Every structure is written in C-alpha cells, then in structure tokens.
Amino acid sequence: MTDSTANGGHPTGGGTTGGGTTGADACGEVPFVDLAAAHAEVERQVRAGFDRVLAATAFVNGEEVGAFERDYAHFTGAAHCVGVANGTDALELALRALGVGPGAEVVLPANTFIATAEAVVRAGARPVLVDVDPATLLIDPALAAAATGPSTGAIIPVHLYGRLADVRPLLELGPPVLEDAAQSQGAVPAAATDAATGGASGAIAATSFYPGKNLGAYGDAGAITTGSAELARAVRLLRDHGSDRKYHHEVVGMNSRLDTLQAVVLRAKLRRLAGWNASRRAAAARYAELLDGVPGVVLPPPAGEDHVWHLYVVRVPDRDEVARRLGELGVRTGVHYPVPVHLQPAFRRLGHGPGDFPVTEAAAAEILSLPMFPQITDEQQRRVADGLRKILD
DSSP states (O other): OOOOSTTOSSSSOOOEESOOOSOOOTTOOBOSOOHHHHHHHHHHHHHHHHHHHHHHTOOBSOHHHHHHHHHHHHHHTOSEEEEESOHHHHHHHHHHHTTOOTTOEEEEESSSOHHHHHHHHHTTOEEEEEOBOTTTOSBOHHHHHHHOOTTEEEEOOBOGGGBOOOOHHHHTTSSOBEEEOTTOTTOOOSSTTOOOOSSOSSSEEEEEOOTTSSSOOSSOOEEEEESOHHHHHHHHHHHBTTOSBTTBOSSOOOBOOOBHHHHHHHHHHHHHHHHHHHHHHHHHHHHHHHHTTOTTOBOOOOOOTTBOOSOEEEEOTTHHHHHHHHHHTTBOEEOSOSSOGGGSGGGGGGOOOTTSSHHHHHHHHHEEEEOOOTTOOHHHHHHHHHHHHHHHO
C-alpha cells in the first residue's frame, strides 16, 4: 500500500530520487512518473463528474462512490468492493474484518512498504516477517509456511512492483490470505482457473489509489475487494463508525470513507486502465531490449499478464551513485525500498537486526526503479538506457 512523492504512500510506494511527478521540463528531464499526462487524458470526464457532485452536494457516500465500487468489483472479478480513505486503512480494515487482533500474528514479506506491517500493528496484531524470493523479490511461500503456526491470524502476500505473488501455496496453509494489491491493479493470475485480477484470489484484498498507482486518485483513496458478502458488510460497518444506520453503531469502527470526488477520478481512469497497463507492458519490453547487455544491470524476470509494471525495478552496483549520476543527466528514479521494515526504528520491537533477511537486505542496497508510466516515449526510455550505459560502461 508509500510519502509525498508520486509513488508515495504504499501499501505501496517509497521515495523517489529527485522527484519527478509531472511532465518533462524545458531541460528535457525524464520524469519518474508523469501525472500531468494521465490527467490530460481524463480531464474532460473528471470536470464533468465534479460538476455533477458539486451540483448535488453529495460529498460523502455520494452516487459516484457506489458506482465506482460496482465498476471496480466487476473489473477485478470480485463480488464486492468497498471504497475507503486510503490503502493503509484498507489493510487494517480487512484485518479487522477477518477478526485479526491482539494476540494474533500476521505473516508478511520483509520486502514491502512499511504500511503493510503498520496496518498489522494498528489492528493490534504482531507482524511476522519472512524473506523473499531472490528473483521476484516477492514473498517466499516456503518461508511463509515455516512461519505459520497456531497464532497466525492471516498471511499477507504483497503483489510488489506490479507482479502478482503466487497465492496458491499460501491458500493451502490454513489462515486467511489478505492480498496487498496496492501495486497490481489489473494484473491477471497466471493460473487459468483464477478468474479474478490483481488481488481477489485470497479471502480479501486491499488496494491503494495513491496518485502514482496504476489506478491513481487525486489524493488518498483505497478499496477492499472480496468474494464474501459477510466480510464486505463487516468492512462497510468498520469504515463508517461501525454503523449502517445513522446513530446506530454495531461495533467500534473508524472514519475511513472513499471521498466522492476521488470516486469520480477513479471511475474516469478505470475506463483507461487496461489500455494503460498494456502501454506499461510495452514499455517494460522496450526496457528489456534497450538494457540488454548493459554491464552490471540485472533486469527483472520476464512476466506475462500477471504483471502490470507499476514499477520497472533493476538492480545495479553502487546504486546511490548511479541514481545520483542519472539525476545529473536529467533522469529521475526511485528506490523501493532503501531501508527494510525490520531495520526501521519503528519496528525495533520485533527484535530483528542486520542479516536476518539477507535477500531483502541485498535488494535494498541494489534496487533502482526507472521511469515508468503509460505515456513514456521511446525517446525517454532511450535516454534512460543511454544514461545507464554511460555510467556503467
């Protein structure tokens, strides 16, 4: 579910190097994310939708919210979608709907944005971190199985960088699976038997619509998808002060409703998401060709429809210096994530130290996210590749 940068506020994101949230400037910089280009494609629909909301003054739980929930549920193949205020709340509300709370443990990968673990703590449970697969940097199912025990209340695979984690072996472990789908909107599971997209294979999934996501709002927003009517009702209660009737409260909830204006933006963008994801896949294929043979650059593993390339993450030696020099060449980059969760001061309570999760720690020192957005041009990608070749040759 990731800060003030274009890719911020995970259950998603992380810091960028040199910013870069809008189009290239007069110096010809290559932005990390171009939000202005995306807005240009939906501006007419968004303005018309805003006019409808302003005329109706339906600012909270307006018709656009229900319409988006139906649209997104259909898009993902889930029976139910519940809009919430942000991706971190989505994770916490999903955990609470599953009954996860004090005394429970939740298994999750060490390589994720802090919000995944933060939501576990906010729900009153204890994060149990496991290392990740060296190739994909996604949760290692064997390590997740080893960490699962009688106290495990849920397992959270994180669909990172746009690539889907393999949920199937996790489903066999027993505890409910909550998918962190903040970076995978529109990704299709590889198994033909899985009809859902981007996080509806487990019991419940949480996503973030932070502006830099594949499906991004114009501020904070999030959602939960599930096939369970019972879980959907629980989330709806929890997001609205535990109430489905004004002044009648069944449980202690919170205020985490999807803003009606954000729903307008999301509906407009959702109509374009499949095409935008196709453009991301094409851009990823171009990067693979352009960067083939560049010394020291480790490319991400190839993928199909199970990857929507929210980020194009390579591994390079002396990463910080490479990022600095690319910035001097006008290429904006990101790092997701430079400090693993277990080494963050906020999670000293877990008792981990350097060396506990070697794959995650090695990746944290080497990963570099290159510019990636649907409107990126061949020329911009060539500038990125030429810059890396110049620095590393």
